Amino acid sequence: MKAGHGRLAFAHQLRGIAVLLVVISHYLQLFWERPEVVDRHIGLRLEAGAPPALVAWLADAGIATGSIGVAIFFLISGLVIPISITRLRRRFLLARLLRIYPTYLAALAVNLVVYCASHAGAAMPWPGPLVLASNLLLLNPYLRIASLDMVNWTLAIEMTFYCLAALGWRWVERYGRRAIVATGAAVLAAALLLRIGMPDGGRGMAMAVVGEFVNEAMFVSFILLGTLCYLHLEGRLTTRALLLGLAFGYLGFCAIWLVLVRSHEIWRVPMNYLLALLIFTGSYFFRHRFRGGAWLARLADISYPLYLVHALLGYCVIRLLMAQGQPYSLAVLVATCAALGLAAVLHQRVERPSLHYVARCCQIVRPAQEKMRRS
Incomplete structure (x- = not known):
């Protein structure tokens, strides 16, 4: 659901802030702090020199802008997904697949082109079939296979949340915050059992799958904090209960x-x-005063494709320009412009049509639901 208007306008604009934080994390922090990760993904090595002073300051302060951005995305999902479930009901999962996958597949195709171009001349200039298939199906975290685009691990968590939400939403509707508390307690119990049963991390495919599911469920427990805000928005939680629920x-x-x-x-x-x-x-409590401006709304509009394509493309552009003697600041500017331009194209050509199709699904479902209520 696109929360671009009314009482959820703040959530839509927060997407712009979140994706900006993730881009900053990759282009600034990860680029300098973990160059071996960048090398492994794009196959281009470069001695980049001394990092900007801001990198050291963020590291000393313990600030990871990427983690902040991803967490904001998770909380937004926790807030808006319940609205989609109540509107779509049985077609919710289909609608989410149509919302997520067309843009993801288009972005994955772009990332594959970038990957193959950056690995040209290498012994293996393209990803193997298992790597490609697992990334295509968002199963790579379960198989302990690296992400091709460096970000799709969060989509795997989102898909887990969608499935669990679709299965358990009636429970949440009936029991409210108690259902959310019980979910968190169940995940904690599973984590404890996993730690006791696999003290060294575990071995074997079955243990890897179980471990990854519990890991994703941990993040789902955080996503559910956004759902507490939804319950407050719907008048089912007092402000005091919301604050206590968020804290605990x-x-x-x-x-x-x-x-x-x-x-x-x-x-x-x-x-x-x-x-x-x-x-x-x-932002939620001051949502009626939240004013981000047109630029932030536009950035929020393209936040999903930008999130998907900025990493590999940006790293290649930065490395290539710096190899030609261009300063890091100019390389980052060019990389950012390239990522924004590509994201805008994907938004116009792929994401918007898929959003319109999902909207048509909503219009189909709602008359059917009304008919069922009257019968």
């Missing part, structure tokens, strides 16, 4: 994270998710 829900997410994650930076993601929660919650 976030603490539950942190508990699951502590159980599952084995990292020396164990608090970095939870702290950045807290920043995202504060940004989202503040």
Whole structure:
């Protein structure tokens, strides 16, 4: 659902902020902090020199703009997806597939062209069939296969949320926040069992699938914090109950994270998710005063295709220009313009037609629902 008007206009414009934060993360932070990751994805090596001072400042402050952006996207989904479920009912999953996949497939085709071009001359200049198929079906996290576009792991989480939401929405409608609390508790219990049963991370395909599902369910528990805002929006939660639910829900997410994650930076993601929660919650409470401007609305319109195509294309442009002696700042500017232009084309040619088709599905379903109610 496109929340571009009325009481959810703030959520749509937050998409523009979220995608901007993700682009900054990839072009600024990941480019300098994890050059080996960039090398592995685009096959172009370059000694880039000293990073900008801002990179060190963000690292010292523990700020990961990409984590903040992704978390905002998750919370937006938690808020708007319940509205889509109540409108579409049984056709919800079909509508989500039609919303997600046309643009994703077009972006994947673009990323494959970029991938093959950047790996030209390599021993394996194209991804293998298993890599391609798993990325195509968004199953690569379950198979422990790297993402081709560096971002589709979040789409896999979104798809898991859609399936769980479609299966359990009547439970949420009936029990409200208690259903959400129970979901978080179930994920925490599963995480504890997984940690006890697989103390070293586990081996084998079955354990990998189970582990990835629990990992995705952990993020779903965070997405459900946005659903608490939906319940408040519909008058089913008081403001006090909402704030308590957000606080305890976030603490539950942190508990699951502590159980599952084995990292020396164990608090970095939870702290950045807290920043995202504060940004989202503040925007929600001041939604009637939220004014982002036309530029932010336009950025929000193309946020999905921009999210999908900016990474590989941007890294290739930056590396190639810097290899020609161009300054990093100019290379980033050109890469950003290229990504924005390509995203705008995909939005016009692919995303908008798919959105119109989904809207037609809504118009088909609603008269049928009215007829059922009257009979």
